[in-house]
Amino acid sequence: MTLATLALFIPACFALNIAPGPNNVLAFSSGARRGFFVGLAGGMGRMLPFAAMIGIVGVGLGAVLATSETAFNMVKFAGAAYLIYVGWRMWRSAPMAETGAPLDEPIATLVRRDFLIAIGNPKAIAIFTAFFPQFTDLAQPLAPQYAALGGLFLGLECLAVALYAGFGAGFQSLLTPARLHRLNRGVGGFLIFSGFALALNERP
Template identity: 40%
Template sequence: MSWQTLGLFLVTFFFISATPGPNMLLAMSLGLRFGVRRAAWGGLGMVAGLTTLAGLSVLGLGALLAASEAAFLTLKWAGVAYLTWLGWQTWRAPVEPVRAGEAPAEDDTGTAGRLFVRGVLVAFSNPKALVFMAALFPQFIEPAQPLLPQFTALVSLMAVIEFGWILAYAAGGHTIAARLSSTRAVRSLNRVSGGLMIGAGGLLALAKRI
């Protein structure tokens, strides 16, 4: 694989990854509720899920979903239900009273393991990502060269870019949360976080096969 091809993939996926979608909306939601450090665990889960989807696309499952409307719709609506459930749980999250002048207490309901699993499930909730990668990677693969090193390079670059944007979205959410200092504000924060996840489910509901 030439450096020109790798550079073109970097630029292409950089802007694709920056587009708000289920992964980035979850990142902002986690940043709002848990801060950047714990949101990073969710980000690692999303990257792990995305990497797995990339591998599945190579095995042909992306093409299968592109060809089978029933399979695509089944996975899509399961993902919509999961994202909506996450959003509803966050919307209704209990709020501890906050004393005047104090920052809201850190939410301790999100352990690293749970956030990692949540990230993996959200990545898996979007079947369009699998179809999309099945269409994207062949555009940057040079058939005359060994496929595995090229695929490894593309997926590694994809993972780094995705994780970088996840941290950026989480930092944005955390910046907003840091300005909140009242019970009403924290409740509003939960509702914004939940709304983001429900919105992610709405975006997925509108997704169509490529």
């Protein structure tokens, strides 16, 4: 992989990493409610699904899934339902003044939530299927190239999680119980909207 290829891949890839999707919005919310390190740890839940998806695309199965309407729709609707469920739970959460504490799920719960949202979004495989081949040299072995591109993607994804968690943590001192409740509702509403958008969206 040449330096010219890297110079094109890194900024284009980071633009995908930093986009405000459901996983990143949750990292911001967790950082705002629980602090930077909890937001960062919770956001690591997406890494295993993304690594698996990159591996699937790397061995050629991504193209098969991308062309299977049934498999794509099964994953899409399951992911949409989970997004709506999580959003509804956050929307319905009681204000801090009533519970005596902010939402304090164990970190393992936050990691699992991030994992399930990531694995329930089939568009990630579609992105890897369409995006990574643009930066590969077909005259060279593909496995090492996908490993390098995948490693860069995951590293940039960690950076995106850190930025969202840190940005959320910067607001932590400003969050009164009423503002925290509005934040939960705002994030919940965003997730519900994302779930319906995912369910209604056509396959790319």
